[in-house]
Structures are given as C-alpha cells and as structure tokens.
Amino acid sequence: MSNYIVGDIQGCFDELQSLLTTAHFNPETDTLWLAGDLVARGPKSLETLRYVKNLGASAKTVLGNHDLHLLAVSLDIHPVKKKDRTAPIFEAPDKHELFEWLRRQPLMQEHPDFVLCHAGISPQWDLETARVCAREVESVLSGPDWVWLIKNMYENDPALWDDTLSGIARYRYIINAFTRMRFCHPDASLDMQCKLPPTEVDPQKMVPWFDIPGRKALRKKIIFGHWAALEGCIKNDVIGLDTGCVWGSSLTMLRWEDQKLFSQPAL
Numbered sequence: 001m002s003n004y005i006v007g008d009i010q011g012c013f014d015e016l017q018s019l020l021t022t023a024h025f026n027p028e029t030d031t032l033w034l035a036g037d038l039v040a041r042g043p044k045s046l047e048t049l050r051y052v053k054n055l056g057a058s059a060k061t062v063l064g065n066h067d068l069h070l071l072a073v074s075l076d077i078h079p080v081k082k083k084d085r086t087a088p089i090f091e092a093p094d095k096h097e098l099f100e101w102l103r104r105q106p107l108m109q110e111h112p113d114f115v116l117c118h119a120g121i122s123p124q125w126d127l128e129t130a131r132v133c134a135r136e137v138e139s140v141l142s143g144p145d146w147v148w149l150i151k152n153m154y155e156n157d158p159a160l161w162d163d164t165l166s167g168i169a170r171y172r173y174i175i176n177a178f179t180r181m182r183f184c185h186p187d188a189s190l191d192m193q194c195k196l197p198p199t200e201v202d203p204q205k206m207v208p209w210f211d212i213p214g215r216k217a218l219r220k221k222i223i224f225g226h227w228a229a230l231e232g233c234i235k236n237d238v239i240g241l242d243t244g245c246v247w248g249s250s251l252t253m254l255r256w257e258d259q260k261l262f263s264q265p266a267l
Contacts, residue, residue: 001029001030001031002025002029002030002031002255002256002257003030003031003033003111003255003256003257004020004023004025004030004031004032004033004253004254004255004256004262005033005034005035005114005116005223005241005253005254005256006019006032006033006034006035006241006251006252006253006254007035007225007240007241007242007243007245007251007252007253008035008036008037008064008225008226008228008241008242008245008246009034009037009038009042009048009245009251010037010038010039010040010041010042010045010066010245010246011038011039011040011041011042011043011044011045011047011048011085011086011246012042012043012044012048012245012246012251012266012267013042013043013044013045013047013048013051014044014267015245015250015251015264015265015266015267016048016051016251016264018264018267019251019253019262019263019264020032020253022262022264023253023255023262027055027058027059028058030058031058031059031060032052032055032058032059032060033059033060033061033109033111033116033223034052034059034060034061034062035062035064035116035117035118035223035224035225035226035241035242036061036062036063036064036065036066036067036117036118036179036225036226037064037065037066037067037118037225037226038052038061038064038066038067039066039067039070039084039086039089040066040069040070040083040084040085040086040246041083041084041085041246042085042245042246043085045070045084045085045086045088045089046086046088046089046092046098049089049098049101049102050094050098053098053101060109060116061105061109062105062106062107062108062109062116062117062118062178063102063105063106063107063118063141063178063179064118064119064179064225064226065118065119065179065180065226066084067102067105068150068153068175068179069081070086070089070099070102071099071102071103071146071150072150072151072154073086073090074090074095074099075147075150075151077150077151103141103142103146104138104141104142106134106138107134107137107138107174107175107178107179108121108130108131108134108178110131110220111220111256113220113221113256114220114221114222114223114239114256115127115130115218115220115221115222115223116223116224117134117178117222117223117224118178118179118224118225118226119177119178119179119180119181119182119209119224119225119226119227120177120178120181120209120210120222120224120226120238121177121178121209121218121222122161122173122177122181122188122190122209123184123188123209123210123212123214123215123216124160124161124188124216125161125177125216126216126217126218127218127219127220130218133174133177133178134174134178136170136171136174137149137171137174137175137178140171149168149171152168152171152172153168153171153172153175155172156176156190156192156193157169157172158172158173159173159185159189159190159191159192160187160188160189160190161173161177161188173190176190176192177190179226180192180226181209181226182194182195182208182209182226182227183198183201183206183207183208183209184206184207184208184209184212185205185206186204186205186207186212186213188212188214188215190209191206194206195227195229196229197229197230197231198211198230208230210222210235210236210237210238217237218237220237221237221238221239222237222238222239223238223239223240223241223254224238224239224240224241224242225240225241225242226240226242227240227242228242228243228244228246228247228249229244230242231243231244231249232252239254241253241254243263245264245266246266247266248266249265249266250263250264250265250266251263251264251266
C-alpha cells in the first residue's frame with residue numbers, strides 16, 4: 001500500500017501512464033495524489049480527467065488554476081485559451097459529468113504526514129486556518145452558488161490575508177493562495193504577476209511564499225505543484241513537484257513511503 005504524489009499533468013496523459021507503469025502503481029492497493037492542473041496545454045486533457053475520475057477513491061486530487069479556468073470556460077465566462085488544448089472535453093458526451101465531478105474536488109488534501117495543494121499554503125495561515133479556508137470555498141464550489149464564485153474569482157486583490165475578510169474578497173484570496181501563489185512581498189502579501197525562478201528576482205522585493213520569514217509552521221510537509229520554474233523543489237518542510245512536463249521537461253512523481261522520485265521525460 002503506497003502513496004504516489006504527482007505534479008502538474010496538464011493533459012500529459014501518456015507520461016502519467018508511463019510513470020505509473022514504472023512505479024507498478026496498483027489502484028487496488030495504492031493511492032495516487034495529484035497536485036492539480038489536470039488539464040490545459042498537453043494533448044490529452046480529456047483522457048486525464050476521465051482516468052482520474054474513474055480511479056474513484058484511489059485518487060486524491062486538488063484543484064489548480066487551470067482546472068478552475070476550465071470550469072469558467074464551461075460556463076462561457078471565458079473562451080478557450082489558444083494555448084490550451086481542452087477543446088475535446090467540450091465535445092465529449094460525458095462533459096457535464098466531468099465538470100460536475102471537477103467542481104467538487106477540494107483545494108487541499110491531507111495525509112497524516114503531509115498536505116497537498118496546487119500552489120501552496122499562505123504564509124499567514126496555520127494548518128487549522130488552511131483547513132477552514134479550503135472547506136469554505138469548497139462548500140461554495142459544490143453548492144448552488146458556484147457559478148457566482150467562478151464568475152467573480154478573476155482578481156488579484158486582496159493580496160493580504162485578514163481574518164475579517166468576508167464574501168467574495170475572502171473567497172478570492174483563498175483561491176489565489178491555494179491555486180495561483182508563487183512569490184510574496186516581505187509583508188507576506190501575494191504577488192500574482194511574477195513567474196520567474198527565485199534566482200532572477202530581487203529578494204529584497206519578493207521571495208517564494210515558502211521562504212517568507214515568520215511563515216506559520218504546519219507541522220506537516222507541504223506538497224505542491226504549479227511553479228515549473230522551480231524545476232522541482234525539496235527544502236525544509238516543502239516539496240514542489242512541478243517539473244514542467246508540458247513545457248518539454250519531465251513529469252515527476254514521489255512515492256511517499258521511501259521518498260523515491262520517479263521521472264518521465266516529456267514524450
């Protein structure tokens with residue numbers, strides 16, 4: 001019984017299957033954890049969605065920014081991005097079933113030893129706050145007001161967490177922290193623009209969210225994806241698994257029990 005955790009797939013379904021074969025993944029006994037962004041710029045987003053959905057309890061995924069954007073496209077809030085290759089999803093006979101399944105996926109998953117999310121955990125949150133915030137947004141996404149939430153999530157403000165935030169401002173911060181965050185300013189406010197590697201940024205102005213001084217400890221490892229420019233990241237209590245398969249690099253998977261990393265170059 002092993003736990004396998006994989007970074008952003010973004011429709012790179014063949015690479016995922018190759019990784020699972022190499023690792024001898026068995027859905028009858030093992031669990032596959034997915035760090036979000038199941039879909040987008042790879043060639044087989046539809047196949048990826050179907051596969052993960054059909055794994056049932058053997059798969060534990062979280063929502064990424066591209067997954068949420070897919071829901072927005074499904075509502076005609078935004079058009080399909082030219083770089084995305086998700087058009088087959090909208091032609092599939094089971095598209096509505098897939099969208100209903102997707103909007104009911106969480107922002108954060110927990111294992112006794114780690115938490116999994118797409119972009120990270122706000123440096124202002126302890127574990128209990130992260131849990132509460134995730135459940136708040138998940139409740140709206142799975143309920144009757146989910147269309148309203150998707151329509152109103154596309155803003156960068158507020159950039160700083162405050163327990164008194166309410167309504168869409170509160171939900172927007174939560175979504176941005178879990179699915180879009182990379183850098184923070186020294187006061188822990190989120191920067192939603194920069195996607196560079198940390199080595200190319202002035203550390204006096206911005207640092208990765210996980211390096212913010214005084215970041216609240218969660219007492220668990222934080223495993224995330226989203227940031228391909230990190231080219232994978234293992235330090236202190238964080239593990240970044242996005243190694244840019246969709247950009248021609250590789251797909252990375254971690255077996256938790258022995259910390260073995262599996263890598264599949266882009267096909």
